[in-house]
Amino acid sequence: xxxxxxxSNASDYEAFLDKYDTFLIDCDGVIWLENIVIPNLRxxxxxxxxxxxxxxxxxxxxxxSRKGYKKKFEKLNIEIYDGExxxxxxxxxxxxxxxxxxxxxKKVYVVGNVGITEELxxxxxxxxxxxxxxxxxxxxxxxxxxxxxxxxxxVLCGFDININYLKYAKAYTYLRSNPGCLFLLTNDDSTxxxxxxxxxxGGAIAAPLITALDRNPDAVLGKPNKPMLDCIVQKLSLNPxxxxxxxxxxxxxxxxxxxxxxxTLLVLTGVTEEKDILAENARIIPDYxxxxxxxxxxxxx
Amino acid sequence: xxxxxxxSNASDYEAFLDKYDTFLIDCDGVIWLENIVIPNLRxxxxxxxxxxxxxxxxxxxxxxSRKGYKKKFEKLNIEIYDGExxxxxxxxxxxxxxxxxxxxxKKVYVVGNVGITEELxxxxxxxxxxxxxxxxxxxxxxxxxxxxxxxxxxVLCGFDININYLKYAKAYTYLRSNPGCLFLLTNDDSTxxxxxxxxxxGGAIAAPLITALDRNPDAVLGKPNKPMLDCIVQKLSLNPxxxxxxxxxxxxxxxxxxxxxxxTLLVLTGVTEEKDILAENARIIPDYxxxxxxxxxxxxx
Numbered sequence: 001x002x003x004x005x006x007x008s009n010a011s012d013y014e015a016f017l018d019k020y021d022t023f024l025i026d027c028d029g030v031i032w033l034e035n036i037v038i039p040n041l042r043x044x045x046x047x048x049x050x051x052x053x054x055x056x057x058x059x060x061x062x063x064x065s066r067k068g069y070k071k072k073f074e075k076l077n078i079e080i081y082d083g084e085x086x087x088x089x090x091x092x093x094x095x096x097x098x099x100x101x102x103x104x105x106k107k108v109y110v111v112g113n114v115g116i117t118e119e120l121x122x123x124x125x126x127x128x129x130x131x132x133x134x135x136x137x138x139x140x141x142x143x144x145x146x147x148x149x150x151x152x153x154x155v156l157c158g159f160d161i162n163i164n165y166l167k168y169a170k171a172y173t174y175l176r177s178n179p180g181c182l183f184l185l186t187n188d189d190s191t192x193x194x195x196x197x198x199x200x201x202g203g204a205i206a207a208p209l210i211t212a213l214d215r216n217p218d219a220v221l222g223k224p225n226k227p228m229l230d231c232i233v234q235k236l237s238l239n240p241x242x243x244x245x246x247x248x249x250x251x252x253x254x255x256x257x258x259x260x261x262x263x264t265l266l267v268l269t270g271v272t273e274e275k276d277i278l279a280e281n282a283r284i285i286p287d288y289x290x291x292x293x294x295x296x297x298x299x300x301x
Numbered sequence: 302x303x304x305x306x307x308x309s310n311a312s313d314y315e316a317f318l319d320k321y322d323t324f325l326i327d328c329d330g331v332i333w334l335e336n337i338v339i340p341n342l343r344x345x346x347x348x349x350x351x352x353x354x355x356x357x358x359x360x361x362x363x364x365x366s367r368k369g370y371k372k373k374f375e376k377l378n379i380e381i382y383d384g385e386x387x388x389x390x391x392x393x394x395x396x397x398x399x400x401x402x403x404x405x406x407k408k409v410y411v412v413g414n415v416g417i418t419e420e421l422x423x424x425x426x427x428x429x430x431x432x433x434x435x436x437x438x439x440x441x442x443x444x445x446x447x448x449x450x451x452x453x454x455x456v457l458c459g460f461d462i463n464i465n466y467l468k469y470a471k472a473y474t475y476l477r478s479n480p481g482c483l484f485l486l487t488n489d490d491s492t493x494x495x496x497x498x499x500x501x502x503g504g505a506i507a508a509p510l511i512t513a514l515d516r517n518p519d520a521v522l523g524k525p526n527k528p529m530l531d532c533i534v535q536k537l538s539l540n541p542x543x544x545x546x547x548x549x550x551x552x553x554x555x556x557x558x559x560x561x562x563x564x565t566l567l568v569l570t571g572v573t574e575e576k577d578i579l580a581e582n583a584r585i586i587p588d589y590x591x592x593x594x595x596x597x598x599x600x601x602x
Contacts, residue, residue, distance in 0.1 A: 165501075194444035200473050209505075
């Protein structure tokens, strides 16, 4: 397999940037680490804008809607415009509305938090679950209490800090009993990094449903899965040949780019290390890699 | 594959009973259906006792300790003696104490309810989790809040009606960070029947840990897995040749008996139907089957 090209000086950066019109950019590990902006990142994004590039920030994290992400960009003082954010919660709402044409007389049962429900609202999709099932007292509850809602035509499961048995039992019941009920995940990341460690992610939250139903989801809207790219390509009328995916994770970001025939740039500010892509047995290899996306800001000077 | 023998009259029953000294009997679907005793079941058990048979009630349900099961038998007016109950919660405690000799200076982190903690207490095993982590308010919580308890040397996960993200995050952290931390499940049933339907079971509750850790449990203490039989054989000094497993589920009860070289009797009062074992492609076949364990009570008359 061919080795990735390392970008390390101004002429490398120029040649790389000339190849693409649009950059899909992962957030955590590329733009910021939790609440700390990667050095020179603001300047690097400013350079891309000055060169007339289209930017789209593409994140698997479904905890935030586009509105929620915008707040985070603004709080971290990073320039951001409407239409530049594409999180997995929005991808899920977009997919339901524009790809599967979810019927307006049906509802989505949501295992997840406000990031998901805000995006469903933005697309005019009716939903149940989410905040309404956060409070669950098992002491006065029996299995017979679960009321079937025949209007539920899809279950959408994302990361849910308020997961409980009631949500699992309801989601399971709809998927098992409601004819044609769709089973969608915002993303299938088994873990995510936080506080210097990792914790169970959206894919782990969905695992009880997959296990109990013995059924895989109909679609997963996060990277590296194709439905998310289908949404992006449709919405932005992208030319994949002139588009590059920039990310820090091989199994999500880089694989997403490879699967979609996009260019790929790995940054080393997140979870992947240089040795991971240079190893003899490396399986997922980006076209390019760079120490940090902040490095291209040197072109500004 | 040989066909199972159907027991349907007094001489069938006599010949069957003569082959075994000990009967391991599943509860739900054999003795009772939720809170209704199967017809003639009390009389059938009375007959077995009169013939001097040893009885052991073996259940995967970890929601009840032996004490909890005893109450249920008494409430349903079914004769029961100390030492006749072997649920997966007790099997887990027995396994920790007698098979792996769990160190007394270590604790078990419990994802589960009172059935499990009562049995750990009965065996003098220290634990954390369970009731102490039922209350979880995500609003003032951060991932940095998770305190490592270096004394946790095992995670034991069973069905947990009060499952929440805090328990998953803690269990995951111990299994990932504490050297040698054991990963045990009381059972791996993906679903269980209730109120005329099914719901996510103990195996589903454990799925986020298996997914996030990308690790299978070190032992599963419920049927059809061998560790449960190891505990029963050690505790009762059983002779497998003179022991018969009686149950209503092929994939748990009957497979458990087959795996342990026990005799097997399927009853048709639970989830399995006659066509399931007579089909050409049937894979798990009991030695014997009977409409209901209550039928053998006719020998009393």
